[in-house]
Amino acid sequence: IQPSAQNPVAGQRFRHLEWGLINFLHTTDNLTWGANSHGWHAGHLQEPQYSADFGDYLSLVSHLRNTAEEKGVDLIVLDTGDRAEGNGLWDATDPMGKYTRNFYRELPLDILTLGNHELYNGTTARNEFLEMVSFYEGRYLASNIDINVTGDWEPFATRIRKFVTEQQGFRITAFGFLFNFTRNDKNTRVKTAADTIKESWFQEGIRDTDVDLFVIIGHVDIYSIEFTQIFEAIREVHPDIPIQFFGGHSHIRNFRILDNKSTALESGKYFETVGWLSIDGIKAREAPDSADNTSMVVSRRYIDANRVGYQHHTGKNATTFDTPQGLLMTERLAKYRAGLDLDRLIGCAPQDFSLSKHIYPGPQNWYSYLEERILPTMVYSKERGQVPRFIFINTGSQRSDVFKGPFTYDTSFLVSPFTSKFVHAKDIDYSIAIHLRDFFEKDVGPYRSDKSENPLENRQQGAEEVDIQSSPLLVDHRQASLARHKHTKVIGYATTDDAGTDGDDTIHVPLKRYPTPQVIQGNASFPEDWESNPPATIDLVFFDFIAWHVAAGLNEITGTEDYSTKDFLPYMEQEDTMTRLLLDYVAKYWGRDC
């Protein structure tokens, strides 16, 4: 746990892990390891429920490996990508991720793959390839991605890995997939799953009969068409061999049963969740006394990332839990965080703001606060600051709630990590501009996090869609309330998945989520009576990240092809990213008396 993090609260209840002949420990979308693997490597400092840091995780892995050895069963440790971006330890270094990659290399991963966040930026993709793929060698899997760093295209990482487990001798064939992503840097190439499974190496790979278990790790929602296509391709050849999927990207806890010998696990996001999956009764051909696949049993758990839970599952206490390597990692994280000045106080948040735990629009909703206060005040150009403007940002650019109290340099990256620039379209007819919001809401674009980049038609037929019109208060349909929440003291995930409601290791008060738009709009420099007497033309200011969609919207609204991203010019200075504007706003308006 990091020095500035809080201890987890009491009142949690844990279930015991069920061990099988083969077991998996899964993290995904950890951009933040503090608590979180999307880069919250120092743990969620203001959310005690998720306050374990990466050092604590190393200790957990080490103890569970020892237990596996004692039991004579296998433990596979894996990560399904999006380790890049989203907290200071990643974003404040030059090049970004310099320290994070080094820390990750201390995690004894058996298999790993990458997410979209490793591919948005060309330098990030290159460094991932040079420093992570080469380090993990054959364990790093990327079945549908190529990279060009030398002038020639080459596979980003190993396409297929066949290996035999140490304890039980299971013969595993593993693949690593990214969803059908299209916003990757030009030095990389992402093939669709549909095309990849037709390639000869894949077809040959799955035809090999020397296999007890297929393991597909993917930065892919587990209900996606991509996983379904891979499942069907393997099932055509092997009607009976177990297939285990591990997914990610949509940031939820979820478990899917594909058939009686195939399931898929998704283990949440941001190092809030460590996923556990075990398979018992599975047959290894080399081990004649092992069970037969007809009695195969799969068990899954979503473990909250905190030391109390970790200690419970390892049979350790506060003094016996830490391994020397884990402790050293915790110390080094603190040292590097200090070196980057990440705990520097910028200002004090006057209240809690959430992305979706409070109704939008509303006084506790972060998007409302951005629309009403931050965007109109901070998104300003010396040349055109007097011109009335709509300011659009995509909601996916905001990644974390803001908690009452200290807002540090690190918080700015947790909340708004991306380096998008503000660009603008000049003198657009007001009568056209007012239709853009509706366009954004209907558009399938990269506007929000979670599932947005999988087009709606990619969703599995029959998967439940939430009707946000008829249900203003949402409890995620896959994370609905548990019946036994009278024991609960902590708000968090209460997951309902294909196996029922007993997946969460800790019983929570269900987390409620309200619907939010895909794009929010701040209005600035308008005269007081602008709604009854609007100006003829205004400026549109927006992130370059959504520029293509703004042009598409203007073309659709006007029924022309007059608009193109080439017409959009910078609005502010290069360094005026949302992260920088947020820091400036907090320093100027929030005070420092927390």
Ligand SMILES: O=c1ccn([C@@H]2O[C@H](COP(=O)(O)O)[C@@H](O)[C@H]2O)c(=O)[nH]1
């Ligand atoms: O430069 C960027 C890159 C991404 N985004 C937003 O992030 C999501 C994808 O994040 P996941 O964690 O993979 O869900 C994307 O849809 C955008 O909403 C961004 O705003 N700027």
